[in-house]
Amino acid sequence: MCGIVGIVGKSPVGQSIYDALTVLQHRGQDAAGIVTISDNTFRLRKANGLVKDVFHTRHMHRLQGDIGIGHIRYPTAGSSSSSEAQPFYVNSPFGISLAHNGNLTNADELKDWLFKTARRHVNTTSDSELLLNILGHELQEAGGISLTPDEIFTAVANVHERVRGAYATVALIIGHGMLAFRDPNGIRPMVFGKRETETGTEYMVASESVALDACDFEFVRDVAPGEAIYFSEDGQLHSKQCAKAPNYSPCIFEFVYFARPDSTIDKMSVYASRVEMGRKLGQRIAQVWDDLDIDVVIPIPETSNDIALRIAQQLEVPYRQGFVKNRYIGRTFIMPGQEMRKKSVRRKLNAIGTEFKDKNVLLVDDSIVRGTTSEQIIEMARAAGAKKVYFASAAPEVRFPNVYGIDMPSANELIAHGREVEDICEQIGADKLIFQTKDDLIKAVGMHNPEITQFETSVFDGEYLTNDIDQGYLEKLDAARNNEVKETSDKNADSILDLHNEGAS
Numbered sequence: 001m002c003g004i005v006g007i008v009g010k011s012p013v014g015q016s017i018y019d020a021l022t023v024l025q026h027r028g029q030d031a032a033g034i035v036t037i038s039d040n041t042f043r044l045r046k047a048n049g050l051v052k053d054v055f056h057t058r059h060m061h062r063l064q065g066d067i068g069i070g071h072i073r074y075p076t077a078g079s080s081s082s083s084e085a086q087p088f089y090v091n092s093p094f095g096i097s098l099a100h101n102g103n104l105t106n107a108d109e110l111k112d113w114l115f116k117t118a119r120r121h122v123n124t125t126s127d128s129e130l131l132l133n134i135l136g137h138e139l140q141e142a143g144g145i146s147l148t149p150d151e152i153f154t155a156v157a158n159v160h161e162r163v164r165g166a167y168a169t170v171a172l173i174i175g176h177g178m179l180a181f182r183d184p185n186g187i188r189p190m191v192f193g194k195r196e197t198e199t200g201t202e203y204m205v206a207s208e209s210v211a212l213d214a215c216d217f218e219f220v221r222d223v224a225p226g227e228a229i230y231f232s233e234d235g236q237l238h239s240k241q242c243a244k245a246p247n248y249s250p251c252i253f254e255f256v257y258f259a260r261p262d263s264t265i266d267k268m269s270v271y272a273s274r275v276e277m278g279r280k281l282g283q284r285i286a287q288v289w290d291d292l293d294i295d296v297v298i299p300i301p302e303t304s305n306d307i308a309l310r311i312a313q314q315l316e317v318p319y320r321q322g323f324v325k326n327r328y329i330g331r332t333f334i335m336p337g338q339e340m341r342k343k344s345v346r347r348k349l350n351a352i353g354t355e356f357k358d359k360n361v362l363l364v365d366d367s368i369v370r371g372t373t374s375e376q377i378i379e380m381a382r383a384a385g386a387k388k389v390y391f392a393s394a395a396p397e398v399r400f401p402n403v404y405g406i407d408m409p410s411a412n413e414l415i416a417h418g419r420e421v422e423d424i425c426e427q428i429g430a431d432k433l434i435f436q437t438k439d440d441l442i443k444a445v446g447m448h449n450p451e452i453t454q455f456e457t458s459v460f461d462g463e464y465l466t467n468d469i470d471q472g473y474l475e476k477l478d479a480a481r482n483n484e485v486k487e488t489s490d491k492n493a494d495s496i497l498d499l500h501n502e503g504a505s
């Protein structure tokens with residue numbers, strides 16, 4: 001999951017974009033980038049690393065201009081080379097710079113078409129650079145040098161026709177303004193907001209509402225699935241539904257894990273959804289485990305904290321923070337390699353012995369994906385003296401790869417793939433294991449916005465709503481991106497030919 005942000009301001013926007021990226025850091029830890037426009041010239045700084053490490057004072061001084069976009073990356077396609085950090089840039093038919101959250105499912109077809117028909121060369125293996133070139137091509141077909149909002153919307157409508165997958169996108173078009181659009185299923189989130197200043201209204205788009213809060217922008221609304229919003233440089237706002245058949249289906253995993261609890265996505269509070277996940281799971285535990293002998297409920301920090309607290313209330317059992325999280329270690333699941341993920345669990349979490357000694361503990365996590373966290377945490381709980389270790393997951397069994405922006409390319413790496421609950425329980429070493437049902441998860445999130453009747457839930461049920469994913473596609477994805485392949489390609493990532501990146505050293 002990446003994070004995107006864009007601001008059309010009335011004064012320099014570099015610092016606000018930086019601030020927005022820091023509060024979106026939980027969506028990607030691999031690379032960060034900002035592009036601004038000043039004197040009709042793009043200013044770019046992007047590199048691998050966290051926001052705080054990528055941008056130094058000297059870079060911020062150079063990121064001048066009242067309009068700009070930013071990105072933080074968690075790769076789901078191509079390599080993790082710094083040459084695939086975003087935003088990307090293309091110089092025709094205008095200077096365009098683009099940042100993308102999501103993943104395209106027809107990338108091979110698009111690359112071929114771009115080369116053979118649109119005669120555009122793409123220099124990296126990133127799907128986002130393909131998206132940029134498709135947009136460039138469609139802008140060229142739709143508009144002249146003056147480029148009207150209608151011409152821009154025609155271009156986006158044609159992008160929707162060509163591109164499959166998930167794409168929340170923000171782009172700068174030099175000499176014109178900023179364009180934001182969301183795929184017709186609205187899989188990845190995007191909000192927009194405004195800020196009134198003495199010199200006029202400023203606009204901002206971002207992956208999550210928390211970025212608007214951090215920069216003092218007032219939330220206006222979510223960008224609708226298939227919709228495009230165009231903010232001209234002089235501050236005019238135009239919007240249009242550009243998809244023929246939009247079908248609101250936000251990714252439910254945003255609510256389970258990805259998004260920050262203080263964000264609201266598609267009118268649904270992430271925090272309230274997690275609390276309700278806890279209530280429902282608590283009810284289920286009480287029903288299914290009638291011989292309940294739980295002494296204490298303990299979350300696996302950090303995402304599951306709110307869920308575990310609600311489970312404890314439901315079960316009328318004490319809630320204790322039995323694990324301490326090292327605040328200097330990032331999120332484990334979005335780290336690039338399995339080796340790094342494994343090592344990080346113990347560096348990140350440590351047990352407080354007294355909370356476990358001679359107790360039957362119920363450990364709660366938001367999800368079990370590869371089982372990296374649960375397996376090690378259960379060992380730690382036992383080593384700290386727990387009598388019995390029970391485990392509850394607020395998401396159902398994750399059994400299928402994700403193709404829409406979460407890096408789960410390989411079914412074989414998912415601990416629940418081809419396994420039933422007893423089997424998974426044995427694998428992670430728990431005494432008992434329980435999962436939320438898919439139905440309850442959908443209700444827990446969906447109750448906050450009755451307009452949403454469908455969610456993107458493919459990791460739980462294998463149903464891919466873009467209708468273009470078959471076994472052949474999944475096998476190819478697995479072969480290209482499984483752990484082994486990724487670890488080798490990441491070692492070679494820096495040798496990938498890069499174009500000049502100002503200030504990269």
Ligand SMILES: O=P(O)(O)OC[C@H]1O[C@H](OP(=O)(O)OP(=O)(O)O)[C@H](O)[C@@H]1O
Nearest residue numbers: 302303331332333368369370371372373
């Ligand atoms: O089964 P796994 O493959 O281990 O993946 C699931 C775990 O990874 C995530 O935590 P993470 O450490 O990324 O972040 P958090 O601090 O937000 O919980 C998630 O919250 C689970 O704890």
Ligand SMILES: NC(=O)CC[C@H](N)C(=O)O
Nearest residue numbers: 001002075076077101102
């Ligand atoms: N997680 C994402 O949104 C990734 C965006 C894009 N597919 C990339 O790999 O850079």
Ligand SMILES: [Mg+2]
Nearest residue numbers: 300301302303
């Ligand atoms: Mg976690």
